[in-house]
Amino acid sequence: MRAEELKGHLDAMLLAALEGGPRHGYAVIEALRAGTGGRLDLPTGTIYPALRRLENAGLIAGSWSVVTGRRRRYYRLTPAGQRALAGRRADWRDFAATVSAVLEGGPCPDPA
Amino acid sequence: MPGPGLIAGYLDALSGQLPRQVIDELADGLDQTYRRYLGLGLSPDAAAEAAVAEFGAPELIAAEFGRAHPARRAGRTLLGIGPAVGACWAAALITGRAWTWPAPAAAAIVPGVALLAAVALLAIAACSTRYRSVGRAGLAGCLGIAALDASMIIIVIAADPAIGRAALAAMAASAARLGLSARLLRPIFAWSSGSC
Numbered sequence: 001m002r003a004e005e006l007k008g009h010l011d012a013m014l015l016a017a018l019e020g021g022p023r024h025g026y027a028v029i030e031a032l033r034a035g036t037g038g039r040l041d042l043p044t045g046t047i048y049p050a051l052r053r054l055e056n057a058g059l060i061a062g063s064w065s066v067v068t069g070r071r072r073r074y075y076r077l078t079p080a081g082q083r084a085l086a087g088r089r090a091d092w093r094d095f096a097a098t099v100s101a102v103l104e105g106g107p108c109p110d111p112a
Numbered sequence: 113m114p115g116p117g118l119i120a121g122y123l124d125a126l127s128g129q130l131p132r133q134v135i136d137e138l139a140d141g142l143d144q145t146y147r148r149y150l151g152l153g154l155s156p157d158a159a160a161e162a163a164v165a166e167f168g169a170p171e172l173i174a175a176e177f178g179r180a181h182p183a184r185r186a187g188r189t190l191l192g193i194g195p196a197v198g199a200c201w202a203a204a205l206i207t208g209r210a211w212t213w214p215a216p217a218a219a220a221i222v223p224g225v226a227l228l229a230a231v232a233l234l235a236i237a238a239c240s241t242r243y244r245s246v247g248r249a250g251l252a253g254c255l256g257i258a259a260l261d262a263s264m265i266i267i268v269i270a271a272d273p274a275i276g277r278a279a280l281a282a283m284a285a286s287a288a289r290l291g292l293s294a295r296l297l298r299p300i301f302a303w304s305s306g307s308c
Binding site: 024025026029042043044045046048049050052053056070071072073 | 134136137138139140141142143144145166167168169172173176177179180182185299303
């Protein structure tokens with residue numbers, strides 16, 4: 001899979017990375033790295049502004065903690081973020097099923 | 113410690129462009145990345161180089177934060193709805209024969225100049241990727257548009273007591289934009305004051 005295609009879904013993947021509970025930026029990066037098998041080839045520093053953008057949109061909420069003397073910012077999904085993630089997931093399933101039906105000749109899903 | 117020194121230099125390059133809270137967060141992430149490479153068996157120098165390379169160029173990170181700044185969205189939003197509000201006011205001023213109002217010339221010139229200045233500031237906020245420029249221009253542009261809307265409402269009420277439908281519609285449009293500006297300003301203040 002092309003890295004560019006993955007980047008187009010970065011916001012949804014960031015929301016999914018926070019679905020299991022609060023994480024700090026580096027833990028989100030690690031979750032994306034593990035979840036994509038290392039295919040998400042983007043400068044990891046760009047994850048932090050993306051998290052701030054999602055926070056500004058009200059989809060995640062950030063808060064500071066102090067861990068071993070260093071300030072660390074944790075993010076968690078907001079209810080709006082949970083709804084957005086559910087919506088993105090439904091859209092993706094519909095999109096994937098439709099494209100698969102065309103590319104692989106399977107049955108096309110009924111339109112929602 | 114040349115390894116951590118490289119990381120400190122990297123953060124120094126960003127600290128002139130981004131607020132301290134953002135630098136703190138990046139420093140934490142960079143430190144964890146550095147430790148990960150140390151754990152993989154790299155020397156301190158190599159681990160620092162790998163961590164910095166993985167993070168991306170400071171200019172890229174600063175520009176991404178500039179793009180994420182709420183002032184950028186505020187600038188685009190206000191520029192997007194500006195023509196509609198402007199059209200309402202144009203209709204109100206024309207149908208109300210504003211040129212016959214007993215208002216001083218400054219009442220016509222000052223709002224026009226203020227509007228041009230606010231639009232220019234919002235355009236900077238909407239297009240720039242320099243974090244501080246985006247924040248300052250967006251803040252000033254939003255405040256300028258809010259002040260302009262409030263002033264226009266007051267000027268029309270004072271100059272034309274027999275307010276027509278067009279003027280009412282224009283004032284309603286400005287009042288709505290005033291509320292929107294207030295909502296857009298809240299996160300800009302939070303980002304500018306470093307409280308998030």
